[in-house]
Amino acid sequence: xxxxxxxxxxxxxxxxxxLNNVSFSVEEGELFGLIGPDGAGKSTxxxxxxxxxxxxxxxxxxxxxxxxxxxxxxRRSVGxxxxxxxxxxxxxxxxxxxxxxxxxxxxxxxNYDLIKDIYVQIEPFKKRPAGKLSGGMKQxxxxxxxxxxxxxxLFLDEPTTxxxxxxxxxxxxxxxxxxxxxxxxxxxxxxxDEAVLCDRVALIQKxxxxxxxxxxxxxxxxxQPMWAVGAGDRxxxxxxxxxxxxxxxxxxxxxxxxxxxxxxxxxEDALCQYLSPHQDLTxxxxxxxxxxxxxxxxxxxxQ
Amino acid sequence: xxxFLAFIKKEFYHIFRDRRTLLILFGMPVIQIIxxxxxxxxxxxxxxxxxxxxxxxxYSSRLVQKIGASGYFKITxxxxxxxxxxxxxxxxxxxxxxxxxxxxxxxxYHNHKAPVQLITDASDxxxxxxxxxxxxxxxxxxQQEMSGQLKLPLTxxxxxxxxxxxxxxxxxxxxxxxxxxxxxxxxxxxxSITITxxxxxxxxEILLVSPLSPGMIIVGKVVxxxxxxxxxALVILSLGVFLFGMPVKxxxxxxxxxxxxxxxTALSLGILISTITASQQAAxxxxxxxxxxxxxxxxxFVFPLESMPLPLxxxxxxxxxxxxxxxxxxxxxxxxxxxAVWKPTAVLxxxxxxxxxxxxxxxKTRLS
Amino acid sequence: MDKAIVTDQLTRRFGDFIATDAITxxxxxxEIFGFLGANGAGKTTAMRMLCxxxxxxxxxxxxxxxxxxxxxxxxxxxxxxxxxxxxxxxDLTVKENIRFYGGIYGLSNQRIKEKTAQLLDKLQITKxxxxxxxxxxxxxxxKLAFSxxxxxxxxxVFLDEPTGxxxxxxxxxxxxxxxxxxHQNVTVFVxxxxxxxxxxxxxxxxxxxxxxxxxxxxRKLKEQFSAVSMNDVFLQLARxxxxxxx
Numbered sequence: 045x046x047x048x049x050x051x052x053x054x055x056x057x058x059x060x061x062x063l064n065n066v067s068f069s070v071e072e073g074e075l076f077g078l079i080g081p082d083g084a085g086k087s088t089x090x091x092x093x094x095x096x097x098x099x100x101x102x103x104x105x106x107x108x109x110x111x112x113x114x115x116x117x118x119r120r121s122v123g124x125x126x127x128x129x130x131x132x133x134x135x136x137x138x139x140x141x142x143x144x145x146x147x148x149x150x151x152x153x154x155n156y157d158l159i160k161d162i163y164v165q166i167e168p169f170k171k172r173p174a175g176k177l178s179g180g181m182k183q184x185x186x187x188x189x190x191x192x193x194x195x196x197x198l199f200l201d202e203p204t205t206x207x208x209x210x211x212x213x214x215x216x217x218x219x220x221x222x223x224x225x226x227x228x229x230x231x232x233x234x235x236x237d238e239a240v241l242c243d244r245v246a247l248i249q250k251x252x253x254x255x256x257x258x259x260x261x262x263x264x265x266x267x268q269p270m271w272a273v274g275a276g277d278r279x280x281x282x283x284x285x286x287x288x289x290x291x292x293x294x295x296x297x298x299x300x301x302x303x304x305x306x307x308x309x310x311x312e313d314a315l316c317q318y319l320s321p322h323q324d325l326t327x328x329x330x331x332x333x334x335x336x337x338x339x340x341x342x343x344x345x346x347q
Numbered sequence: 348x349x350x351f352l353a354f355i356k357k358e359f360y361h362i363f364r365d366r367r368t369l370l371i372l373f374g375m376p377v378i379q380i381i382x383x384x385x386x387x388x389x390x391x392x393x394x395x396x397x398x399x400x401x402x403x404x405x406y407s408s409r410l411v412q413k414i415g416a417s418g419y420f421k422i423t424x425x426x427x428x429x430x431x432x433x434x435x436x437x438x439x440x441x442x443x444x445x446x447x448x449x450x451x452x453x454x455x456y457h458n459h460k461a462p463v464q465l466i467t468d469a470s471d472x473x474x475x476x477x478x479x480x481x482x483x484x485x486x487x488x489x490q491q492e493m494s495g496q497l498k499l500p501l502t503x504x505x506x507x508x509x510x511x512x513x514x515x516x517x518x519x520x521x522x523x524x525x526x527x528x529x530x531x532x533x534x535x536x537x538x539s540i541t542i543t544x545x546x547x548x549x550x551x552e553i554l555l556v557s558p559l560s561p562g563m564i565i566v567g568k569v570v571x572x573x574x575x576x577x578x579x580a581l582v583i584l585s586l587g588v589f590l591f592g593m594p595v596k597x598x599x600x601x602x603x604x605x606x607x608x609x610x611x612t613a614l615s616l617g618i619l620i621s622t623i624t625a626s627q628q629a630a631x632x633x634x635x636x637x638x639x640x641x642x643x644x645x646x647x648f649v650f651p652l653e654s655m656p657l658p659l660x661x662x663x664x665x666x667x668x669x670x671x672x673x674x675x676x677x678x679x680x681x682x683x684x685x686x687a688v689w690k691p692t693a694v695l696x697x698x699x700x701x702x703x704x705x706x707x708x709x710x711k712t713r714l715s
Numbered sequence: 716m717d718k719a720i721v722t723d724q725l726t727r728r729f730g731d732f733i734a735t736d737a738i739t740x741x742x743x744x745x746e747i748f749g750f751l752g753a754n755g756a757g758k759t760t761a762m763r764m765l766c767x768x769x770x771x772x773x774x775x776x777x778x779x780x781x782x783x784x785x786x787x788x789x790x791x792x793x794x795x796x797x798x799x800x801x802x803x804x805x806d807l808t809v810k811e812n813i814r815f816y817g818g819i820y821g822l823s824n825q826r827i828k829e830k831t832a833q834l835l836d837k838l839q840i841t842k843x844x845x846x847x848x849x850x851x852x853x854x855x856x857x858k859l860a861f862s863x864x865x866x867x868x869x870x871x872v873f874l875d876e877p878t879g880x881x882x883x884x885x886x887x888x889x890x891x892x893x894x895x896x897x898h899q900n901v902t903v904f905v906x907x908x909x910x911x912x913x914x915x916x917x918x919x920x921x922x923x924x925x926x927x928x929x930x931x932x933x934r935k936l937k938e939q940f941s942a943v944s945m946n947d948v949f950l951q952l953a954r955x956x957x958x959x960x961x
Binding site: 139144149 | 349350353357361365548552553554555556558713
């Protein structure tokens with residue numbers, strides 16, 4: 045049984061289309077990423093799946109239960125970490141965790157082995173109020189709270205937003221371990237570089253899914269040749285590339301600019317020639333990443 | 348049940364860790380009662396009183412003496428005839444006139460019934476009523492003193508008369524009004540804020556996606572406030588009684604039960620507010636503007652209802668405060684029993700059920 | 716004056732806790748300076764001191780040539796500030812927002828008019844000038860917020876995580892604006908959680924536990940830590956921190 049199935053979901057808020065004909069499903073034990081910027085519709089989809097919102101059209105099921113009819117049963121069996129989730133700031137780590145365990149009719153001890161790996165990291169501070177924790181620790185506590193009743197599906201809405209790279213990395217390592225325990229995880233993130241850590245991802249923008257595939261599959265579909273170009277004066281290099289008539293796209297990527305050409309691979313020599321006045325010029329073929337694909341698909345969507 | 352207890356425990360953590368809320372909860376009523384209350388009692392110190400003693404015997408002079416010695420009144424004028432009463436009021440010096448008819452002592456001992464008349468200037472109904480109460484209490488004391496010696500069922504009949512507003516209409520008690528207002532505000536505001544706070548911090552989403560039923564969430568959030576508000580009611584009640592001499596003539600048990608009922612009404616109104624607002628700020632605004640203003644203006648607490656246009660009078664009927672003020676006055680001042688106040692009690696009860704029903708209907712099991 | 720920011724042993728304590736621990740560095744005019752660090756490393760505290768919002772416990776710093784402890788008002792006049800959380804008044808129109816901020820910084824009416832026209836033209840939002848800011852997409856808002864932050868031609872602009880949650884294309888358009896400003900000799904002091912954005916900076920400092928643990932150009936930092944990306948540099952430095960904590 046597929047833990048999450050979504051069929052043709054539409055949702056409007058006033059005139060704004062938050063979700064437009066969204067369909068996908070998540071396999072058992074899969075770590076599925078929903079990748080997109082703020083306002084793409086990620087949180088709306090999470091709320092529909094956790095039975096907090098009703099879709100205008102379409103259907104969805106979680107663990108074989110319908111999100112509309114069986115909402116009470118779903119609420120008992122999923123773990124949910126909303127975006128901007130802040131726990132109870134005035135309760136300590138321990139009090140927060142116990143509270144969430146009790147309202148889900150269980151105890152911390154009963155499911156301790158599931159949260160143990162994560163909890164030991166914050167246990168030294170268990171008497172500290174949640175409001176006084178760092179971003180990374182808060183997020184670990186929130187994950188503990190979402191896991192404490194041993195859910196069969198885990199919904200994590202932007203768990204790593206605003207968190208530093210170290211805590212983000214640790215968080216994703218925790219998710220990998222949870223997946224090994226057979227819990228299906230749907231996680232959303234605005235950070236494109238996190239996509240490669242998922243089994244499969246859906247790229248979402250303006251309420252529409254642009255692509256669903258494995259991270260490798262998404263990258264493989266990006267067929268055009270791409271160059272990474274760098275030079276001493278970045279600003280001028282960018283100006284020059286933008287005004288070059290064969291340029292199809294030119295975006296900054298780390299220390300280089302990623303460039304594709306309208307003429308494809310054939311225009312390489314001409315480009316080299318064009319840029320030759322630049323000092324410290326480096327130019328080499330490179331392969332596209334998820335972010336390149338996302339931007340490419342965004343352009344396609346806008347046309 | 349365990350879930351429920353955990354919920355309530357958590358709620359108490361919130362309350363006791365948030366000093367500001369505690370301060371509002373218990374500080375505000377005390378300060379306001381004292382502030383409002385003293386505005387009245389200051390007026391009452393040494394109120395000028397005129398005496399028309401037509402009896403002029405030993406007993407009547409002792410009564411006059413007692414009134415003069417109470418500290419509340421200062422006897423400034425000795426009147427000679429009933430005509431002079433009106434003149435004295437018109438001149439504006441006196442606030443109360445005491446008329447002791449002829450043969451006061453004789454009537455008291457032989458007929459066991461001696462009438463006394465108190466006349467007040469009811470154009471300022473608030474202080475008039477308070478003064479009347481004080482004077483009546485002094486007369487009552489005096490009567491006990493005299494009957495104590497004789498052990499006979501003796502009565503001094505006090506016939507209060509409100510000059511210029513003789514039917515006693517539009518007269519209200521300030522203290523019950525303030526008590527009602529504060530109890531209402533604290534209870535309704537606190538519940539509406541505590542529920543909307545969970546919406547703001549996003550924790551409401553988690554609670555909804557848990558096996559807790561929406562009804563359970565509401566009750567869990569409100570139970571601590573029922574307890575706190577009831578304690579609050581006790582504080583306010585004792586302030587009224589001990590600081591401002593409000594009598595409790597009726598049954599104390601009935602009074603406490605009515606207070607409990609009103610607390611429930613106010614809390615359910617708070618829940619209703621929280622179901623239609625998304626932020627603490629909005630909840631606060633609605634509680635203040637939506638409850639404070641009509642309660643002050645239309646519950647008969649500051650302005651007499653009878654002098655208002657009919658539509659406003661009808662509107663006043665939907666204010667829980669109006670009914671509770673009636674109950675408070677009847678039970679505390681008149682000593683009425685449940686039989687006499689069953690009607691306003693039933694109205695409050697009905698309102699509570701209505702508010703709760705509406706809240707449950709409004710409280711979404713989902714976010715929108 | 717060719718240094719936009721100079722700090723000397725700048726320190727800030729909160730009780731026993733040392734949020735910023737004797738940091739010393741300088742930023743050149745027209746430089747894009749990336750100010751990086753884990754959550755709670757002391758970035759925000761340092762930035763607040765440099766903006767004149769917080770007095771240092773000890774040490775000195777000059778921003779745009781003015782002392783941050785004694786010439787706070789002059790510092791504030793000569794800097795621009797934008798953060799992810801602070802953006803614009805959502806219930807005012809684009810034009811009204813520009814007018815308001817121009818007014819705050821004492822620009823003349825004539826100047827505000829010129830600047831408004833320029834800005835609307837540059838961002839290509841002349842059509843939307845009279846729309847409420849709340850109706851604009853997030854990316855536009857952030858670009859508008861940045862343009863307004865440099866409306867009064869400050870010599871330095873502080874950007875606190877300006878691109879959080881924005882789509883990749885808009886994020887790059889935002890950086891175009893930053894480059895352009897730097898090209899016009901505005902110093903840009905920026906914090907970010909996107910490590911690829913760190914590479915767009917001329918120089919980067921990495922804060923760990925209130926101290927600056929590394930400061931150089933992205934390329935040299937990568938050489939120094941023999942790392943492939945800034946992300947690796949960051950993780951290596953942060954690992955030092957966890958080791959030193961244990």
